[in-house]
Amino acid sequence: MLRITRDCLLSGNANRRSWMALVNPTALELSQAAMTLDIPESFLRKRLEGEASRPLIKEERLISLQFQVPIPEDGRIGQFSLVPLSVYFAPGYFVTLADQEIPFLNQLIDPDKPRKRWELVLRIIAEVTRLYLPTARAVAREMAMVERDLRQAQRHDVVYRGLDIHDRLLALDLGLLQLEYVVSEIALLLPKEDLDLLEIHEDTRIELSQVRDQVDSDQETINELLESYAYVVHNNVNHLFKFMAALIILVTIPLFIPGAAAMNVPLGPLPHWRYGFVAVTGGLILVEALIAWIFYRKGWLRLD
Amino acid sequence: MTAQYYNPQTGTWTACDSCSGSGLFLLNPEQALSCNNLGSWLRQSEDQRLYCEGEEISLRLPVAMLEEDARFGTVARISTLTLHHEHPDHLILLGEETLLSMLKQDWLSTLQQSQGHDLLQRALLNSIYSHERVARVLVDRLQELRLALKTAMGNRELREIVVLNRDLGELVIALRETGLILRDALRATPGDAPAYAVMEIALREQRRMEEIVNLVYERYLTVTNAYNGIIQNNAHTVMKVMTVWLALLMMPIAFIMPFHMMTILPLEHWHYLWFGLLAYVFGATLLFAVWARKHGFFAM
Numbered sequence: 001m002l003r004i005t006r007d008c009l010l011s012g013n014a015n016r017r018s019w020m021a022l023v024n025p026t027a028l029e030l031s032q033a034a035m036t037l038d039i040p041e042s043f044l045r046k047r048l049e050g051e052a053s054r055p056l057i058k059e060e061r062l063i064s065l066q067f068q069v070p071i072p073e074d075g076r077i078g079q080f081s082l083v084p085l086s087v088y089f090a091p092g093y094f095v096t097l098a099d100q101e102i103p104f105l106n107q108l109i110d111p112d113k114p115r116k117r118w119e120l121v122l123r124i125i126a127e128v129t130r131l132y133l134p135t136a137r138a139v140a141r142e143m144a145m146v147e148r149d150l151r152q153a154q155r156h157d158v159v160y161r162g163l164d165i166h167d168r169l170l171a172l173d174l175g176l177l178q179l180e181y182v183v184s185e186i187a188l189l190l191p192k193e194d195l196d197l198l199e200i201h202e203d204t205r206i207e208l209s210q211v212r213d214q215v216d217s218d219q220e221t222i223n224e225l226l227e228s229y230a231y232v233v234h235n236n237v238n239h240l241f242k243f244m245a246a247l248i249i250l251v252t253i254p255l256f257i258p259g260a261a262a263m264n265v266p267l268g269p270l271p272h273w274r275y276g277f278v279a280v281t282g283g284l285i286l287v288e289a290l291i292a293w294i295f296y297r298k299g300w301l302r303l304d
Numbered sequence: 305m306t307a308q309y310y311n312p313q314t315g316t317w318t319a320c321d322s323c324s325g326s327g328l329f330l331l332n333p334e335q336a337l338s339c340n341n342l343g344s345w346l347r348q349s350e351d352q353r354l355y356c357e358g359e360e361i362s363l364r365l366p367v368a369m370l371e372e373d374a375r376f377g378t379v380a381r382i383s384t385l386t387l388h389h390e391h392p393d394h395l396i397l398l399g400e401e402t403l404l405s406m407l408k409q410d411w412l413s414t415l416q417q418s419q420g421h422d423l424l425q426r427a428l429l430n431s432i433y434s435h436e437r438v439a440r441v442l443v444d445r446l447q448e449l450r451l452a453l454k455t456a457m458g459n460r461e462l463r464e465i466v467v468l469n470r471d472l473g474e475l476v477i478a479l480r481e482t483g484l485i486l487r488d489a490l491r492a493t494p495g496d497a498p499a500y501a502v503m504e505i506a507l508r509e510q511r512r513m514e515e516i517v518n519l520v521y522e523r524y525l526t527v528t529n530a531y532n533g534i535i536q537n538n539a540h541t542v543m544k545v546m547t548v549w550l551a552l553l554m555m556p557i558a559f560i561m562p563f564h565m566m567t568i569l570p571l572e573h574w575h576y577l578w579f580g581l582l583a584y585v586f587g588a589t590l591l592f593a594v595w596a597r598k599h600g601f602f603a604m
Contacts, residue, residue, distance in 0.1 A: 052433040054509055154600050155541065156454070156534045163450065163527060170523050174516060181512050223526040230533020237540045240601060244547040251554045254561040262564035276567030284562065303599060 002029040008109045009094045010116050017089075017117075019109050022097040033097075037062075037090040048099055050084035055178050056185040063089040063189075065121065067182055068175035069102055069128050070135040078138040078168070082175050087124065089117055104131075118190055122200045125183060129208045132176055136211065139168045140218040143225070150229060154236050162226045169219040176212040183208055239303060246300040250288055257284045307331040307396075308404075317408070326393035328423050330404045354485050356492035361389045361499055363485055365431045366478035367403060368438035376464050378445050380438050380471035382478050385431050387424065392498050395423045424499060428506035432482060432513050435475045439517045442468050442475075446524060453534045457542070465531055472521040479514040486510055541604055548601040552593055559585040 001023045008019035022033055025048075034041035039062065046053060047066055057064040068082040085102055088095040094117065096105055104127045108120065115123065146161045183205050190197055261270060261280050270276045295301040309320040310328040323329040355362040364386045373379045385407075386398040397407065407430060446468050449461045456462075486507040493500045563569060563581055571577050596602065 052436045052513075054429070054505070055512075152600075154544075154603060156537045159530055159534055159537075160450075160454070163530065166523070166527055167447070170520065173519065173523075177512075177515060177519065185508075219523065223523065226527050226530040227533065230530050230537065233537055234533065234540060237537065237544055240544050240599075241540075241547060244544070244551055244601070248547075248551050248554060251551060251558040254558040258561040258565050262561070262566060264566075267566050271566045272568070274568060277562065277565060277569055280565055280567065281562045 001025065002033060005109070005111060007114060008111050009114050009120055011089070016114060017092060017094050020093050020095045021105070022095065023101050024099045025097070033095070037088065037093060037095060039088070039090065044086075044097060047084065047086040048097060055182050058189065061091055065182055065186075067125070067128060067179045069098070070131050070172065070175065071100065071102075072135060072138070078135075078142045078165075080135050080139075080168070082171055085124075085128070087121060094120070116194075116197070118186070118194075118197055119200060121186065122197070122204050125179060125186075126200075126204045126207065128179060129176075129204065129211055132172060132179075132215070133211050136169065136172050136215045136218060139165055139172070140222075143218075143222060146229070150232050152236065153233050154240065156230070156233055158233060159226060159229050162222060162229050166219065166222050166226065169215055169222065173212065173215050173219060176208065176215060180205075180208055180212060242300055243303055246295045250292060250295075253288055253291065254284060257287060307335055323396050327395075329396045330407070331396065331398055332401045332404060333398065336398055354488050354492070356489060358494075359389075359391055359497055359499065361387070361489060361493065363387045363428075363489060365428070365482050365485060367399070367431045368435040368475055368478060369403060369406070370438055370441055376467045378441065379467060380442060380475060382474060385427070387427050389424050389499060395427065397427055425502045425505060428486075428502065429509060432479070432506060432510050435479050435517055436513050439472060439475050439520055442472055443520060443524065450531065453531055453538075455538065456535055457538050459535070462531055462535060465528065469521070469525050469528060472517070472524065476514065476518045476521050479510060479517055483507065483510045483514060545602055545604060548596055552589055552596075555589040555592060556585040559588055 001021070002025055003021040003023070005019045005021070007016040009017045011017050020033060020036070022029065022044075025033065030044055030048075031041050033039075034044055047064075050068075053066065055066045065087045067085060069085045070080045071083050073079040073081065083098050083100055083102065086095075086097040088097070094109075096102070105124070108115075108123050108127065142161070142165050146158050146165070149161075150158050183201070187201060187205075190201055192198075258280055261267065261276070270280075273279075292301060307320050307323050308317045308330045309323075310316075310330075311318055312327070317330075320329070323331070353364040364384050366382045367385045369381045369383050370378055371381045383400055383403050385403060388396040388398070397404065399407075407427075410430060411426065446465060449465050449468070452461050486503055490500065490503050490507060493503065560581060571580070574580070
């Protein structure tokens with residue numbers, strides 16, 4: 001989709017510029033935009049695909065910025081996709097390019113209250129930063145669910161869930177790293193006399209740094225815990241081993257107590273004694289009960 | 305055929321004997337030997353990774369590539385790309401044939417819009433981004449191997465993971481080397497030379513890419529111990545199931561043992577005692593099996 005809204009923003013010399021929103025554009029829309037903006041189409045396409053490129057480019061007739069916006073997936077807490085958002089300042093236009101609608105752009109870009117270009121960019125970055133925070137928290141909260149399941153887990157599924165959390169936090173961290181780079185590079189382009197703008201920049205930088213610290217700390221925690229998760233799973237399986245070993249000992253006792261009375265040798269009065277069976281079996285049950293009680297007291301016959 | 309020259313008018317590559325004049329030239333080491341006027345430059349580039357004299361710059365940069373290894377599957381390989389830049393409109397790239405084809409593929413359809421220092425910048429950024437591209441492929445492969453660990457009992461996957469981790473580390477080292485070369489080149493280039501700005505941009509990108517690849521490398525390296533845990537858990541699970549089968553097989557023997565005794569047995573004159581005893585021992589064992597299954601003793 002290609003949408004143009006007139007007079008949405010103020011350029012460096014206070015001229016009004018139009019906003020060209022390119023959302024999942026078709027090949028035709030992309031070439032139309034490239035022609036209007038006098039930018040190579042391949043440049044726009046590479047940006048749309050999120051290929052490795054400079055996140056901030058300043059040329060004579062073009063300023064280009066790129067960062068990743070975390071968009072939460074509907075109904076799946078902690079799941080998100082990182083959408084590459086490119087922002088361009090070209091003569092007469094302010095352009096946004098993404099393969100899906102970025103929800104907050106319509107609220108930030110208002111033709112009735114046009115903002116200065118760098119103020120708008122910093123507001124967009126601040127909004128993106130604010131999106132990272134709840135996304136990172138939702139991902140980190142999954143650790144609690146993993147830990148709840150860990151108590152009974154005998155298989156490594158919990159470790160895989162931990163690894164998945166690790167990967168998602170790393171993706172967020174890389175997105176924040178790119179954003180941090182853009183913010184630090186923008187500082188060189190801001191007009192030094194505009195104190196309000198410098199303050200917004202400083203606020204955004206601090207907020208970004210705090211979010212990145214939190215994601216880093218969550219990731220370090222999960223990295224450290226993953227090994228422990230694997231040990232907890234081992235321990236759960238070892239509990240079963242312990243239980244089974246105790247059970248096998250109990251099952252082995254009848255092999256020698258009744259076995260002693262089953263030998264094909266003269267057994268004295270036992271074969272003709274009326275209560276022989278009851279006496280030996282009773283003894284066996286007593287021995288079994290005693291050993292089972294000892295095992296239970298020692299915790300060898302408990303599963304939890 | 306010797307060197308390949310890019311003709312911006314037609315957008316095609318043509319063969320040429322000499323690498324003098326304006327434009328972009330690609331050549332592999334064998335071609336370079338037979339190309340006129342490159343002898344002294346080749347000798348310099350073999351001895352040193354950086355040569356600067358006025359506007360003339362030669363850089364030998366590490367470039368990351370992928371290759372298939374018979375033992376370890378997809379692995380990274382560091383090749384070198386030598387850039388020789390005499391003046392704004394002249395750039396010679398010297399590298400192995402695979403690397404040159406890769407560059408041509410990357411630049412396909414976009415080269416006509418580039419000129420002068422654009423070409424140098426593209427070549428520098430391409431060598432820097434190659435590490436990130438390879439790192440992405442290695443991470444995808446790492447994730448595949450990680451999933452394969454779910455059922456692995458041996459060490460094959462783990463050995464491949466170790467190789468991939470080492471390759472990621474090599475990428476970080478190669479990027480650091482690129483940074484060192486670019487920093488030295490910046491020191492040796494006059495600040496007003498057009499190539500200075502290009503190398504400054506490249507150095508900033510190198511720092512950013514180094515940070516990204518290093519972060520990915522460190523994060524994936526720290527979770528390697530969890531993979532050991534997964535493999536051990538696979539072996540433990542098999543042992544657990546074997547142990548429960550052992551217990552199950554011993555149970556009928558244990559239950560039947562009292563009826564082996566040479567004593568007067570209860571119900572010994574009952575006609576169906578044998579069937580009754582079998583039903584009793586196997587019934588009791590079956591009850592235990594049901595209980596064990598409920599508690600996950602058989603879960604693989």
